Amino acid sequence: MKKILIANRGEIASRIIHTCKRLGIETIAIYSEADEDMPFVKEADSAFLIGPPPVQQSYLKGEEILKIALREGADGIHPGYGLLSENVDFASQVSEAGLKFIGPDALTISEMGDKVGSRSTMKAASVPVVPGTDDGVDSLEEAMRVAKTIGYPIMLKASAGGGGVGMVRCESEQALSQQFDSVKNRAKMYFGNDLVFIEKYITNARHIEVQIFGDDAGNIVHLFERNCSVQRRNQKVIEESPSPNLSDETKSRLYQAAVDAAKAVNYKNAGTVEFIVDENDEIYFLEMNTRLQVEHPVTEEVTGYDLVEWQIEVARGNELPVKNQDDIQLNGHALEFRVYAEDPKTFMPSPGTITKLNLQSELDGIRIDNGYAENGKVTPFYDPLISKVIVHGKTRDEAIEKSKAYFSEIEIEGLKTNIPLFTEVLNVNSFKAGTYTTAILNDWSKK
The missing domain is CATH 3.30.1490.20 (ATP-grasp fold, A domain)
Incomplete structure (x- = not known):
């Protein structure tokens, strides 16, 4: 695979470009009129206007995106997350055109995209469901x-x-x-x-997900779990790996259930099996996301693997870079913070111009997956994610303390962000103890 079109925008487009550059793969970006000056447009080897700002007129125009890929000689299309990443018709069209869809096949997307149908499939595979x-x-x-x-x-x-x-x-x-x-x-x-x-609705629950990977040869492995319980409006804000306060026995059940779920649909490429864990450590399947997750960097930081590279290798028809489960080891602890342009109290979007953006730090173990540059405009047309901050430490306590230090020194001006939320959550007793549940932000906002 020598040239890949990235059917996405913002930080995930930049993230994919980063790996492609390291692998010597040319990249093609698409962009809407609102994103013309975004960093990912400049970072790609070539970039093409796809349409006006609304996603229906730009980033969701699958047929037009495919035409550009074919015209420019792309070998594959990476959909990132969101947008067309779990669109069955688009995945089918890409494959039928002779290009590689860098993700699972259309049949798997269809099976797992139907939440009712996926419940039945998981039940048949003896995976516990809510x-x-x-x-x-x-x-x-x-x-x-x-x-x-x-x-x-x-x-x-x-x-x-x-x-x-x-x-x-x-x-x-x-x-x-x-x-x-x-x-x-x-x-x-x-x-x-x-x-x-x-x-x-499971009360006092933790939202735990397991990263899985499969290939054409039938190899399936997991890359441990992520705790995604810090959420607003059922959407994740802070994620971490490994999950605190989970017994080894519970983790083993999660891993086995995730691998069983993947085997049940002959899974290929990157996927995430999401679970609810109740206060008695009973586990329940929620859904399988048939794509790369927003929070994949925490897994990369604790395993040392580039999951986008793994995706590309599997799409090429190669076996997984690491096929033996015992060869995949955990190293330390990682936290990811999604920096949004939003009011930290109401969680309402706060579009505007970023007049100052200083995310760099001399602290070690800090990774920034950024989507914007200084003077960039966060528009109301898309998810207001500005960047992701990933903090790695030898221990969870070290990662937390490093996170506190980091957020005390960076600067974002011109619009509201949810950074004040991070600084407060990091000091919440249940978060520090690792006993927090999906109710943590509801409890915090009522104070």
């Missing part, structure tokens, strides 16, 4: 009957959804009644499918 419906619920009346049987609180979810979009927690029948049509409408608008289902 109690809930095995089929979609078509009406509010049916939803109420199911919820009464399962017991409140429940999660109402879009079957085709992901990334925290298209799901809502309902504490009562009244809440379910108020939210049902809204969730169905959002599901139709964002995913083209209004099928919804119900799962029991």
Whole structure:
């Protein structure tokens, strides 16, 4: 593979370009009118305007993106995360055109993208799932009957959804009644499918995910777990690896369940199996994300492997760079912080111009996956992620202390960011002790 088109934007586009440069692979970027001056456009070997700012008119124009890839002689397309990364039609079109889709095949994306269908597949593979419906619920009346049987609180979810979009927690029948049509409408608008289902909401839960990788030869390995329990609006803000306060026995069950899930769908390339772990350390399958995760750098920092390089090698038809599970070892502890242009109290986006951007540090063990330059504009058209800060230490305590020192010295001006949130969460007792749950930000915001 000598030339790759990156069907994405921002920090993940820059991240992929970084690995491609190291491997001697040419890169093609696409960009919208709003992103013309973004760093990733300049970093790529070539870049082409794809359309106006709205994603439907630019980054989601799969046929146009494929035309550019073919015209420019690309061997493959890397979709990054979000946008077209889990779009079955796009993955199929790329493969049918004779190019490599750098991710799992379309069939796997389809099987795991349907959350209702994936529950059934996991059950058949003896992977424990969250109690809930095995089929979609078509009406509010049916939803109420199911919820009464399962017991409140429940999660109402879009079957085709992901990334925290298209799901809502309902504490009562009244809440379910108020939210049902809204969730169905959002599901139709964002995913083209209004099928919804119900799962029991597990209280005092931790959101733990396992990074898995597979290849064409049938090799499947895991690269340990990440704790992603610091969330707002069901979307992750801080992630860490390894997860604190999980017994070796619980971790072993998580790893085995994740590998079983991957084997059940003959998984190839990078994937993440997401679980809920309750207060009794029981594990429940949530979903499988058939793409590279936003938080993949924490896994890279504790294993020493470049997961984008692994993706490219597998897409080339090669076996995994490391096939023996025992050869994959943990080294230290890593935390990732997603720096968003948003109000740290309300979590509402705060678009604007970054008048000052100083993210560099003399501290060792600091990695910056950045998407913007000084004087760059964070527009309202896309997710307001500015950069990701990944901090590695020999121990969790060292990584936490290093994080505190880092956030006390960097500077971002011109718009609001969630950095004040990080400095406060790092001092929350449950976070310091590693006993926090997915409720940590709700509890913090009520203070």
